[in-house]
Amino acid sequence: MTERHKPSLPQTGNDEPIVLVVDDDPSVRRALINLFESVGLRVAAFGSASEILQSKPPEVPSCLVLDIRLPGLSGLDLQADLAKANIHTPIIFITGHGDIPMTVRAMKSGAVDFLTKPVRDQDMLDAVQAAIERDRKRREIEKTVSNVRSRFESLTPRERDVLSLVASGMMNKHVAAELGLAEITVKIYRGQIMRKMGAKSLAELVKMNEALGTQHAKRDEQT
Amino acid sequence: MTERHKPSLPQTGNDEPIVLVVDDDPSVRRALINLFESVGLRVAAFGSASEILQSKPPEVPSCLVLDIRLPGLSGLDLQADLAKANIHTPIIFITGHGDIPMTVRAMKSGAVDFLTKPVRDQDMLDAVQAAIERDRKRREIEKTVSNVRSRFESLTPRERDVLSLVASGMMNKHVAAELGLAEITVKIYRGQIMRKMGAKSLAELVKMNEALGTQHAKRDEQT
DNA sequence: CTACGGGACAAACCTAGGTATAGCTCGCCC
DNA sequence: GGGCGAGCTATACCTAGGTTTGTCCCGTAG
Numbered sequence: 001m002t003e004r005h006k007p008s009l010p011q012t013g014n015d016e017p018i019v020l021v022v023d024d025d026p027s028v029r030r031a032l033i034n035l036f037e038s039v040g041l042r043v044a045a046f047g048s049a050s051e052i053l054q055s056k057p058p059e060v061p062s063c064l065v066l067d068i069r070l071p072g073l074s075g076l077d078l079q080a081d082l083a084k085a086n087i088h089t090p091i092i093f094i095t096g097h098g099d100i101p102m103t104v105r106a107m108k109s110g111a112v113d114f115l116t117k118p119v120r121d122q123d124m125l126d127a128v129q130a131a132i133e134r135d136r137k138r139r140e141i142e143k144t145v146s147n148v149r150s151r152f153e154s155l156t157p158r159e160r161d162v163l164s165l166v167a168s169g170m171m172n173k174h175v176a177a178e179l180g181l182a183e184i185t186v187k188i189y190r191g192q193i194m195r196k197m198g199a200k201s202l203a204e205l206v207k208m209n210e211a212l213g214t215q216h217a218k219r220d221e222q223t
Numbered sequence: 224m225t226e227r228h229k230p231s232l233p234q235t236g237n238d239e240p241i242v243l244v245v246d247d248d249p250s251v252r253r254a255l256i257n258l259f260e261s262v263g264l265r266v267a268a269f270g271s272a273s274e275i276l277q278s279k280p281p282e283v284p285s286c287l288v289l290d291i292r293l294p295g296l297s298g299l300d301l302q303a304d305l306a307k308a309n310i311h312t313p314i315i316f317i318t319g320h321g322d323i324p325m326t327v328r329a330m331k332s333g334a335v336d337f338l339t340k341p342v343r344d345q346d347m348l349d350a351v352q353a354a355i356e357r358d359r360k361r362r363e364i365e366k367t368v369s370n371v372r373s374r375f376e377s378l379t380p381r382e383r384d385v386l387s388l389v390a391s392g393m394m395n396k397h398v399a400a401e402l403g404l405a406e407i408t409v410k411i412y413r414g415q416i417m418r419k420m421g422a423k424s425l426a427e428l429v430k431m432n433e434a435l436g437t438q439h440a441k442r443d444e445q446t
Numbered sequence: 447c448t449a450c451g452g453g454a455c456a457a458a459c460c461t462a463g464g465t466a467t468a469g470c471t472c473g474c475c476c
Numbered sequence: 477g478g479g480c481g482a483g484c485t486a487t488a489c490c491t492a493g494g495t496t497t498g499t500c501c502c503g504t505a506g
Contacts, residue, residue: 095323103323104337107330114327156482169424172463185484187464194464201392202463206429379452395493408454410494417494425493 017061017132018042020089022052022078024071032065035121036128049073049081057087061139063112063131065124068095068102076102079109088138090131094119148208151197159196162189166202167209240284240355241265243312245275245301247294255288258344259351272296272304280310284362286335286354288347291318291325299325302332311361313354317342371431374420382419385412389425390432 019041021032029045036043046052048071052064066075073081079091093106096117103114112134113127155163158179165175172190176183199205242264244255252268259266269275271294275287289298296304302314316329319340326337335357336350378386381402388398395413399406422428 098323100318100321100323100326100337100339103326104330107327108336113331114323116323158483167426169426171424171461181483182485183462184486187462188484191464201394202425203390203392203429206426207433210430210433381453404453405455406492407456410492411454414494 015060021045021065023067049078061132061136064091090134092127154196159193163193167206238283244268244288246290272301284355284359286313288315313357315350377419386416390429
């Protein structure tokens, strides 16, 4: 299970997870790279927050291992910037001299873990595994939702009106009354909506519409 | 807005939020009680984990303010016990001598905040407000879901079979084929399901069924 | 034994959903 | 100015959904 099947060079085009390490201390970077590679994980290392912000976010399940204290932007600042940029790669912090308020802030902002130096290898590997798993799930959800969203965007304004009323359970005649239309018009829009959204039944359509609305409140459980 | 409209004795039967304080130091308890009462919050105070475990959980929005170090069960132990007992009252920890691993563990387990002594009054009040708000939302969701669940439990086994297939978008004739029934039988069960569940449309039924299935993965966002 | 609830089905009947074909106006882009 | 897409509607027709009434079998609780 922990066997290396290939030389595992970080080539593009596969979907092996990758760990992104940000630490200004080259010896720490080296140690983390060795640790992760020893269990067959791909790694990319950076010396500062700005370096990683310039690189494009990977499109495979990944996580960040961040030192709190970094030259320029701190780890916490980087976390905030990534959140603002709508990048949700899970973050594991490491610190030599952190305090509790810092920890709380990081965890409240969604960090997966906050480890103190000296970090035990197993703790780090456990945290990374949990983080990558979290990212995998997030990407899965994100993929299906963005699919639905792009279909939704192909709807005309009027079709969207009809969709929201139909998905709320109103009958065609009531939708028609609500929108000042003839019932037949609603039926036709409804058929177009089903086709454009790729829904094979009303139940599917309702679920898709829910997924669009639920976009705001989401987060996964811990442990 | 912060005005006291009544003498505010903790009578049962209203739905004013309440803060539950657990600290073994009477002077700290006193200070916290004063603080919370000064902004019109109801408070109940306890000296140990076992004391609060014996009292019945309040049925109004509430939160716990826990010292990490307690006689007997520690704050973290209490948190774990409450989780096991399926009691999800949000928790705010306070500590004089906490460390980072402790903080991480508490936050991972869902704590709202983790404050270090000396605690600034405003920080405590902010945390309590956030915690109570979280509990209020959780209770709201819990209320509607348990409503749906109790309706679901009034369904016969066969009706549940039909429900899950109907809610997945299958047509009556396909449901019938799947279950080895006549289409008319499915129609009749379907009508009974709609009545028992109190759904006025298929869309509502689908949403109810989703709510039942989503029971496991839930958590709300932070900040 | 009887009453009762769950499960299953049928005929008859009605309503809601959905498609095809066709036709209309309006604003916009080239 | 002609083509185009969005928006809107009508007629006709078909399928799916849903109720009512009535019937039957079975197991079990009283």
